[in-house]
Amino acid sequence: MLFLFGKVFLAFLEPPGLFVTLLSLFFVVIRRKERYIFLALAIVIYFVSSGIGARLTHLPLPTPPPSHLPPQAIVIFGGGTDFDPARQAFTLSSLSMSRVLEGYRLFQEHPLPIFLSGGKVWPHEATSEASLMRELLATLGIPHECTILEERARNTWENARFTASLLKERNITAFYLVSSAFHLPRALFALSHFYPQAVVVPVAAPPFSYRRALRSTDFLPSPQAFLAFSWNVHEWGGLLFLRLRK
Numbered sequence: 737m738l739f740l741f742g743k744v745f746l747a748f749l750e751p752p753g754l755f756v757t758l759l760s761l762f763f764v765v766i767r768r769k770e771r772y773i774f775l776a777l778a779i780v781i782y783f784v785s786s787g788i789g790a791r792l793t794h795l796p797l798p799t800p801p802p803s804h805l806p807p808q809a810i811v812i813f814g815g816g817t818d819f820d821p822a823r824q825a826f827t828l829s830s831l832s833m834s835r836v837l838e839g840y841r842l843f844q845e846h847p848l849p850i851f852l853s854g855g856k857v858w859p860h861e862a863t864s865e866a867s868l869m870r871e872l873l874a875t876l877g878i879p880h881e882c883t884i885l886e887e888r889a890r891n892t893w894e895n896a897r898f899t900a901s902l903l904k905e906r907n908i909t910a911f912y913l914v915s916s917a918f919h920l921p922r923a924l925f926a927l928s929h930f931y932p933q934a935v936v937v938p939v940a941a942p943p944f945s946y947r948r949a950l951r952s953t954d955f956l957p958s959p960q961a962f963l964a965f966s967w968n969v970h971e972w973g974g975l976l977f978l979r980l981r982k
Contacts, residue, residue: 743953751956751959752871752957752958752962753785753786755781756778756957759774760774762774769944784965786955786956787857787951787958787961787964790965791950793965794964795922795968796921797831797921798921798924800935800936801879801937803935805909806939807848807912807935808910809848810839810846811853811911812836812853813835813838813854813868813914813923814854814895815866815919816827816828816856816857817861826863827866828865832854833868833872834942835915835941836869838870838940838942839873839914839941840873840876842914843878847882848911849883850909851884851899852866852869852870852873852883852885853889853895853898853899854855854887854895864885865887866885866887870883870885886899886902892974893926900926900930901930902918903934910936911936912937912938913936913938914939915938916940916941916942918943919971921975925979926978934961936963943964
């Protein structure tokens with residue numbers, strides 16, 4: 737019981753739960769009609785920073801159509817890079833690493849050619865994201881000749897556009913697509929535009945917060961849940977932009 741109390745206490749003592757606590761206190765202390773604004777803000781912040789909010793806003797993953805055509809390749813879309821001050825160089829972000837590791841796991845089961853998509857988003861980046869992914873796979877024991885690089889993409893739309901061209905050149909019509917679970921719906925939508933006849937088997941990489949069973953901690957605010965909600969909002973916005981662009 738003490739452990740559970742500590743969890744709840746800390747959840748509402750540190751941001752973003754702290755903002756819910758403060759706004760709720762303002763609602764109790766202030767005796768004017770305007771106090772309901774504080775209550776409304778507290779409810780909104782609680783929703784966007786709890787596991788419940790993250791679950792309810794997650795884009796549904798489309799069910800792939802049944803097909804007897806076995807996948808001929810593994811495609812991995814990059815998830816960004818981070819600057820490492822110690823090395824004075826760009827490295828893969830945690831999202832990119834999780835996608836590459838999921839692709840590596842898939843390669844152990846299905847040793848197929850791996851297409852790595854990711855270019856240089858900013859001019860000051862010395863190495864493409866696809867090259868960084870290749871080097872990580874090489875440290876895991878996958879030789880360079882097993883990977884094909886797509887080094888021009890700067891966003892999901894370009895990931896799909898340039899990768900589809902490479903796949904068509906090699907007559908690959910069925911493949912696994914590896915990306916973060918929250919990103920897969922948008923990635924699949926973009927691929928359907930550039931390669932509508934392809935059979936795409938989605939493979940989700942972490943984080944998997946929406947796929948596990950509901951837990952009591954999902955009702956508590958946390959930085960992790962707020963980050964998941966932010967990813968979901970980003971994907972909704974990105975998908976809307978792609979639909980308008982299409």
